[in-house]
Amino acid sequence: xxxxxxxxxxxxxxxxxxxxxxxxxxxxxxxxxxxxxxxxxxxxxxxxxxxxxxxxxxxxxxxxxxxxxxxxxxxxxxxxxx
Numbered sequence: 194x195x196x197x198x199x200x201x202x203x204x205x206x207x208x209x210x211x212x213x214x215x216x217x218x219x220x221x222x223x224x225x226x227x228x229x230x231x232x233x234x235x236x237x238x239x240x241x242x243x244x245x246x247x248x249x250x251x252x253x254x255x256x257x258x259x260x261x262x263x264x265x266x267x268x269x270x271x272x273x274x275x
Contacts, residue, residue, distance in 0.1 A: 235252055
């Protein structure tokens with residue numbers, strides 16, 4: 194399984210306080226053998242680095258569960274496809 198993550202920041206080149214910064218993150222998980230893909234976004238907001246790490250980790254865990262269900266359904270794994 195592969196994963197991709199991108200981050201964007203709302204700050205311009207001018208130095209601004211991090212408190213004025215808005216951040217967002219998009220995460221995509223791809224199951225290589227089947228090509229199935231799930232994507233999600235941490236919405237733009239004023240997150241500290243620690244808060245953003247937590248939100249990204251929670252999103253990744255949720256996406257992993259979704260991907261697991263999709264793969265189980267695609268591969269028709271008994272007891273896991275439903």
